[in-house]
Amino acid sequence: MxxxxxxxxxxxxxxxxxxxxxxxxxxxxxxxxxxxxxxxxxxxxxxxxxxxxxxxxxxxxxxxxxxxxxxxxxxxxxxxxxxxxxxxxxxxxxxxxxxxxxxxxxxxxxxxxxxxxxxxxxxxxxxxxxxxxxxxxxxxxxxxxxxxxxxxxETFRQITAQKGSLRIGEPEQFRSMKIDDIQVFVVMDFHYYDELTDKWVIVDWKTGSESDDDRQQLALYAYYVQQKYRVSLEQIEVYNEYLLTGKRKKYVFTDIDMDNILYTFQRSVLEMKKYQADIFSNEPLDIEDFEQTLExxxxxxxxxxxxxxxx
Ligand code: SF4
Structure with a gap:
């Protein structure tokens, strides 16, 4: 209820x-x-x-x-x-x-x-x-x-080849974390821990084309896995599987990427707070105060x- x-x-x-x-x-x-x-x-x-x-x-x-x-x-x-x-x-x-x-x-x-x-x-x-x-x-x-x-x-082939050594992460709907006391939702497709390699593997399935935003999205997922399982970035492997073309792209993240994603988060929250009439109740400003895009x-x-x- x-x-x-x-x-x-x-x-x-x-x-x-x-x-x-x-x-x-x-x-x-x-x-x-x-x-x-x-x-x-x-x-x-x-x-x-x-x-x-x-x-x-x-x-x-x-x-x-x-x-x-x-x-x-x-x-x-x-x-x-x-x-x-x-x-x-x-x-x-x-x-x-x-x-x-x-x-x-x-x-x-x-x-x-x-x-x-x-x-x-x-x-x-x-x-x-x-x-x-x-x-x-x-x-x-x-x-x-x-x-x-x-x-x-490659992801599905690994799942079928190594079923016994993979620990699958929790379902999509439960993934969230707190940053600066704010609930952050992370809509990650799929992640698992591979006991054989001692790696956490994050996979994002894409049904559209490649986009400049993909890297930022995966950096946030890597941050989430790093925080949730308390592991180093070296233990995290991150992939996009582009399903239209069959291309698989691997990303390597450093602490600078994690700092960048936190910086984006903090700037973005400040921007969002401008549209609150009351920061405690999250009451919004009037609809007219939310500007229509000029683009x-x-x-x-x-x-x-x-x-x-x-x-
Ligand atoms: S994107 Fe265009 S149509 Fe949509 S809410 Fe903004 S101004 Fe309105």
Whole structure:
């Protein structure tokens, strides 16, 4: 049972930081004005509206979530049964979820409006009324590519070759740590301890292209593992598995990277605090005080654009 609070609890994550960097108004919608929007009564319709928009999923986001979910399930099932799923099974399961999202988005608008956490709504369908056939074809082809590369990946091959000597880290949803007394969420895909090499291995599966942010994200994960298990950076190996291309990239971090990530965190928290009307309750400033970005290309893929267009 959750307590109903007037304002959300302040916390930090890299995605929160990136949202604020892209657009303060979007940050306000995502992290403040959607709060309590999941309630069906005793809440202003504005917050319900913002919350519904927050729950829209664009095709790349939905695709990434579904692929990550089945990869996690495939690894867990393998560890329990010793049997890896086939490529066709993975494609079949993921395609089923994508189809369910399409059906919800096109036929269950009212149900989604009432219960936006229980039903899917694709951002493209919400705003354009349809999915571009080329986009559908593109993602159909991506499904085969990403699962094939997952099954062939060095990470999955190591899991299947050394099952007995790997200690798998706790599931994604429980990962958080405190820095300067602030809850920091770390949405890490997969990590394990390899007894044979005495190394902690962090793996991040990517369903999109390589990005400049990848290194920073992995540095935060390395910091988390370093703190949580009290190990040195030399004992931590960090990889991106790019599932579209099959490329595996290894990162080597030093204390300078850890200092940089802490510096980013501290600067980012200071920036976020500017939008609090009350630092104790985390009450936000008025929505108008969260500036809209001037870089309008951010708006093209933004879930909240109908709110900004009304202004
Ligand atoms: S539509 Fe543009 S200005 Fe409005 S919240 Fe989104 S990114 Fe910001």
């Amino acid at each position: 959750f307590d109903i609070t007037p304002y959300p609890t302040f916390s930090w994550s890299l995605s929160r930081h990136k949202t604020l960097t892209s657009c303060a108004r979007k940050y306000g919608y995502e992290y403040y004005f959607s709060h309590n929007g999941w309630l069906s009564y005793n809440v202003e319709p504005f917050h319900q509206h913002v919350y519904r928009l927050k729950k829209l999923q664009s095709m790349p986001i939905l695709f990434g979530q579904i692929v990550h979910r089945f990869i996690e399930q495939a690894i867990n099932d393998y560890l329990q049964t010793g049997k890896p799923p086939s490529l066709e099974e993975l494609i079949h399961w993921a395609r089923g979820q994508l189809n369910a999202a399409f059906v919800d988005s096109t036929r269950h608008f009212e149900l989604w409006r009432q219960k936006p956490t229980k039903y899917y709504m694709m951002q493209e369908i919400y705003y354009n009324g349809m999915l571009n056939p080329e986009l559908i074809q593109d993602y159909k082809e991506r499904l085969r590519l990403v699962f094939n590369h997952f099954l062939m990946s 309008k290309w951010h708006c093209r893929g933004c879930n909240f654009r109908e709110l900004c267009e009304q202004i």
